[in-house]
Amino acid sequence: MSEIRFCDVGKRFGDVEVIRGLDLGIEEGEFMVLVGPSGCAKSTTLRMMAGLESISSGDLFIGGRRANDLMPAERNFSMVFQSYALFPNMSVRENLSFGLKLRRTDAATVAGEVARVTEMLGLGNLLDRRPRQLSGGQAQRVALGRAMIRKPDAFLFDEPLSNLDAELRVQMRGEISEMQRKLAATTVYVTHDQVEAMTMGDRIAVMDKGRIKQVGVPTELYERPANTFVAGFIGSPRMNLMPAADLLGDAGPTVDPACRRAGTLGMRPEHVLVGHEAGTVGIGQARVIRMENLGHEMHLHLRNARGRAITARVGSETCGGIAPGVTVPLAFRPEHLHAFDRTTGERLP
Amino acid sequence: MSAIAALPRSARIGARLSLGWAYLFSGAMVLFSLFPVYWVLATSLKSKRDGLASPPLWIFDPTVANYLKLWTHETFRHTFLNSMIVTSAGVSLSLAIAVPAAYAIVRMKVRGRDIVGVWLILAYMLPEFLFVLPMFSLYQWTGLYDTHAGLALMYQVHVLPLSIWLLSSFFREIDPAIDEAARIEGASHWQILTRIYVPCTMPGMVATAILNAIWIWNELAIALGLTFSKAQTVTLGVTSFRGYAALDWGAMTAASIIAIIPMLLFAIVAQRHIVKGLTLGAVKG
Numbered sequence: 001m002s003e004i005r006f007c008d009v010g011k012r013f014g015d016v017e018v019i020r021g022l023d024l025g026i027e028e029g030e031f032m033v034l035v036g037p038s039g040c041a042k043s044t045t046l047r048m049m050a051g052l053e054s055i056s057s058g059d060l061f062i063g064g065r066r067a068n069d070l071m072p073a074e075r076n077f078s079m080v081f082q083s084y085a086l087f088p089n090m091s092v093r094e095n096l097s098f099g100l101k102l103r104r105t106d107a108a109t110v111a112g113e114v115a116r117v118t119e120m121l122g123l124g125n126l127l128d129r130r131p132r133q134l135s136g137g138q139a140q141r142v143a144l145g146r147a148m149i150r151k152p153d154a155f156l157f158d159e160p161l162s163n164l165d166a167e168l169r170v171q172m173r174g175e176i177s178e179m180q181r182k183l184a185a186t187t188v189y190v191t192h193d194q195v196e197a198m199t200m201g202d203r204i205a206v207m208d209k210g211r212i213k214q215v216g217v218p219t220e221l222y223e224r225p226a227n228t229f230v231a232g233f234i235g236s237p238r239m240n241l242m243p244a245a246d247l248l249g250d251a252g253p254t255v256d257p258a259c260r261r262a263g264t265l266g267m268r269p270e271h272v273l274v275g276h277e278a279g280t281v282g283i284g285q286a287r288v289i290r291m292e293n294l295g296h297e298m299h300l301h302l303r304n305a306r307g308r309a310i311t312a313r314v315g316s317e318t319c320g321g322i323a324p325g326v327t328v329p330l331a332f333r334p335e336h337l338h339a340f341d342r343t344t345g346e347r348l349p
Numbered sequence: 350m351s352a353i354a355a356l357p358r359s360a361r362i363g364a365r366l367s368l369g370w371a372y373l374f375s376g377a378m379v380l381f382s383l384f385p386v387y388w389v390l391a392t393s394l395k396s397k398r399d400g401l402a403s404p405p406l407w408i409f410d411p412t413v414a415n416y417l418k419l420w421t422h423e424t425f426r427h428t429f430l431n432s433m434i435v436t437s438a439g440v441s442l443s444l445a446i447a448v449p450a451a452y453a454i455v456r457m458k459v460r461g462r463d464i465v466g467v468w469l470i471l472a473y474m475l476p477e478f479l480f481v482l483p484m485f486s487l488y489q490w491t492g493l494y495d496t497h498a499g500l501a502l503m504y505q506v507h508v509l510p511l512s513i514w515l516l517s518s519f520f521r522e523i524d525p526a527i528d529e530a531a532r533i534e535g536a537s538h539w540q541i542l543t544r545i546y547v548p549c550t551m552p553g554m555v556a557t558a559i560l561n562a563i564w565i566w567n568e569l570a571i572a573l574g575l576t577f578s579k580a581q582t583v584t585l586g587v588t589s590f591r592g593y594a595a596l597d598w599g600a601m602t603a604a605s606i607i608a609i610i611p612m613l614l615f616a617i618v619a620q621r622h623i624v625k626g627l628t629l630g631a632v633k634g
Contacts, residue, residue, distance in 0.1 A: 052529050073535035085530035089548040099534035146534070 002063040002076075002153035002186050003028045004049060009058035011044055011210075018044055019210040022058070026154075031180050031187045033201030035194055037233070041210040042190045043158055049188060050079050050156050063153065078147035079156040082163065084139045086131040092142050093127040099150045117145040120179075137168045141175075148179065154186035161196065173200060194234050198222070206230045224338075228345040231266045231338055237299055237311045239266045239338070246306045249284035259334075263342020269299065271336035272312035274322070280331040286310055287327050291319075298322075304330070386609075393602035400598050415603035425604055428586025431497065432566055433611070435582055438501035439508065439565045440558050446505070447512035447557070452542050454513065455520040456528055473510040480506050481574035488575055495577045503571050508561040515560070519553035520546055555622035563612050583608045 004026040011019040018041045026032045034042040047053040048060060051072035060067045062075055086095050096117060100110045118124050121141045131139055140160060147155055157176070161169045177200050180187045191197055197204045198218045205215045206229070214226040225231035231239045240247065247265045259265060276282055286302035289309075298319050300312040310330065322328060339348040353364045392400050394411040419425050453459050454466075484503060485494070493499030523546060531541045547554065572582040587608055590601040616623065 050529075050533060052532070072529075072532045077533065079530065079533045081526040081530060083524055083526050085524060085526035087527060087531070087545050089545060098531070098536075102535045102540065146530075150534075 003061075004154065004186065004188070005061040006045075006048075007059045007061065009048065009060060010056050011041070011048065011053065012056045017210070022210075022212065024205055024212060024215065026186060026188060028186055029184045031177070031189065031200060031202040033189045033191060033197040033204045034207060035191055035197035035204055035233075036207035036213075038192060039209075040207040042192075042207045044210075045207070046079075046156050046158055046188060046190045049075075049154075050077055051075050076150075076153045077156055078150060078152040078154075079158065080140075080143045080147050080160045082159040084131070084143040084160075084163075086134075086139060086142055086146070088131050091128050091130060092123060092134070095131070095142055096123075096145050096149050098146065103150075113149050117149045120148070121145050121175075136164050137172065140164060140168075140172055144176070144179065148183070152185070154188065155180070157187070157189040159191055160189075161191075161193075169196075176200065194236065198234070204234075206233060208233075224347065225266075226347050228264055228266070228340045231340070235268060237269045237313065239268050240272065240310050241266045241340075242308050244339075246304070246308045247283065247310075249305060259337055259339045262339035262348050264340040264345065266338035266340065267332055267336060269311040269313040271332055272310060273331040273333075274300070274312060274314055274318070274328050276329060276331050280333055282329060282331045284330065285327045286330050288322060288324050290324060291322070300328075302328070302330070389602045389605050392598055393606050395599065397599055415599035416607070418600050419603055419607060422589075422600070422604075424581075424589045425583075425586045425607075428581045428583045428589070429607070431580055432583040432586075432608075434497050435500045435504070435580070436562050436565045438497060439504040440561045442501055443505055443508045443512045443561050444554065444558060447509055447516050448547065448554075449539075449542060450509075451513050451516035451520050452538070452546060455517050456525065457538070469510040469514050472506060473514070476570075477507050477568070478570040478574065481571055485574060494575060495579045497580050499575060500572060500580050500582070503575055504565050504568065507568075508564060511564075512557050512561060515557045516550070516553065519550040523549055552622045552625035555619055556625075559615060559619050559623055562615060566608075566612050 006022045006024045009019060009022040010017065011022075022045065024045075034045060036042045044053055048055050049062075051067075051070055051074075055068045062070070067075060087098065090098065093114060096114050097110045100113060105113075114127075118127065121144060123138075123141060123145060126134065126138055126142070131142070134142065143160070160176070161172050164172060173196060176189075189196075189200060198221075201218060203215060203217055204221055206213045206221065208229050214221060214230045216224075216226075221230060221234045225234060225239075228241055232241055241264055244259065244262050244265045247267065248259075273280055284305050286304040288300055289303055290301040292299040292301070293316065296316060298314050298316050300314060300319075300322065302310045302312060304310055312330070340346065341348055353361055353368075356364060391409075393415050394413070395406070395409050396412050396414065399406050399409045454462055459465075480503065488494040488499050488503075493502065527545060528541055531545060536544070566582075567584065568582070569584040572580075572585055576582070576585070583604075587601060587604045590597040590604060
């Protein structure tokens with residue numbers, strides 16, 4: 001198993017600098033998720049780990065050894081691609097055993113390993129099929145099997161579930177997490193889906209425009225986002241972020257003066273309370289624009305007196321009498337408020 | 350036709366008329382392109398007297414005498430065999446060079462890829478005889494003149510650009526992630542090429558080989574310029590029936606038919622591959 005460390009790494013494509021000053025450490029056996037919007041260079045970061053992209057500046061260490069110039073095969077990593085990248089001219093069995101055969105592993109060992117992985121992933125009846133004869137989920141499992149069979153030092157996943165339907169995605173999410181836990185293998189997983197990131201990663205690195213905005217465990221990212229970018233990116237529906245005066249409205253003096261001085265305030269939709277309760281602070285009236293019923297909960301899209309859009313997440317059973325066009329009082333608990341600097345967007349303590 | 354039957358009457362008549370025109374036009378085109386072949390075939394089956402008759406005879410007693418004559422014609426047999434050798438060597442050489450070249454152009458970060466692309470188009474467009482003139486003395490000096498190897502090598506000027514260009518387009522259809530997955534698994538570029546790219550694009554390979562073979566087999570200008578007797582090809586063999594003062598039309602047309610047969614068989618057998626190869630990637634699954 002391997003620890004992976006980026007030290008001040010930069011990446012340029014011609015004149016375009018896509019990654020600058022990247023510092024990131026992935027501990028041995030850890031499940032690290034790189035998450036961010038399209039074009040934030042998370043895949044490029046993963047490809048630099050794999051050796052598929054060169055490193056323009058800085059150093060990459062794998063297991064304490066400088067790895068900038070190592071060939072992909074020398075790193076002993078496995079990678080699962082978004083398109084699965086199965087070899088179309090080979091059967092599932094040949095796909096699984098490809099890497100072992102290249103390493104001149106003896107036939108008996110290859111057969112044993114294929115049987116082990118087949119058993120583990122339930123691929124038994126697919127061994128003689130070609131990739132084009134597999135469904136998306138089956139192809140994904142074969143790709144996973146091909147990655148596992150060599151017992152690599154680390155697994156790299158590049159948006160592996162993007163091509164699957166919602167149900168299968170949830171199932172495969174569970175299977176990948178299970179596999180990682182069983183093998184205790186260092187794993188780096190790239191996704192743009194924050195639900196995948198939150199549910200799978202031991203730690204998450206949130207990236208934007210080639211820079212890491214925050215690294216931490218999922219609850220830390222959710223409960224104490226380091227900046228407005230992370231606050232807005234993690235969580236669905238996204239956090240309500242707006243200038244302090246626009247959010248607080250007439251809450252005035254009951255709020256911590258630090259929050260009042262902050263440039264931007266944030267509040268998670270589940271922390272926007274409809275109606276006043278003891279210990280809460282009122283932030284004025286808001287009109288219901290739209291309601292999304294998810295069965296167990298309701299997403300209310302509101303507009304406050306200052307014209308700002310606010311989203312609230314409430315239990316379906318508490319929505320009696322609420323309908324589009326109705327005006328409702330909003331409130332919050334002070335401990336649920338997130339304050340960010342006006343110019344830098346960084347979290348205020 | 351069932352689709353036409355479902356239309357209203359006036360539309361049905363219109364649809365049938367346009368279908369009729371399409372058949373008529375296609376039939377005329379087929380006749381137009383096959384008529385010379387028919388004429389050569391008919392002449393090859395006529396006796397000397399019938400062959401020279403004016404106006405031409407449409408009904409005649411067929412004879413295989415011209416074909417039997419070829420059997421004993423030393424020059425024709427020799428040139429036919431030469432063509433087999435030169436075509437095999439030329440096609441093998443072109444694929445041996447074009448396959449790795451196309452892979453390198455498509456998948457490796459090779460400097461000057463764009464210049465190579467321009468060269469490919471340019472070399473393909475230039476008339477082949479242009480290369481014969483400067484090569485004539487060079488070939489004589491190096492001993493390649495009038496040899497199978499010399500001819501197969503010279504043909505690369507034309508077939509190599511076409512092959513690289515075709516194979517590059519086939520290789521581009523393969524998901525680059527497959528290449529990367531294989532590299533991570535530990536495969537070298539050569540292993541990726543031979544174990545994945547070549548098997549995946551086999552119909553394209555066959556189509557390229559057939560197009561090259563047909564071109565080499567039918568080539569005349571280079572063979573005329575760079576051979577004298579030992580390596581003369583079948584296209585020159587056909588012309589050997591033209592004497593100083595007479596033309597043996599029967600034997601010449603029989604030789605033409607015999608010369609067509611190998612490529613015709615080749616194309617029929619491999620037709621499936623040609624169509625599959627040339628439409629490779631045209632429709633994504």
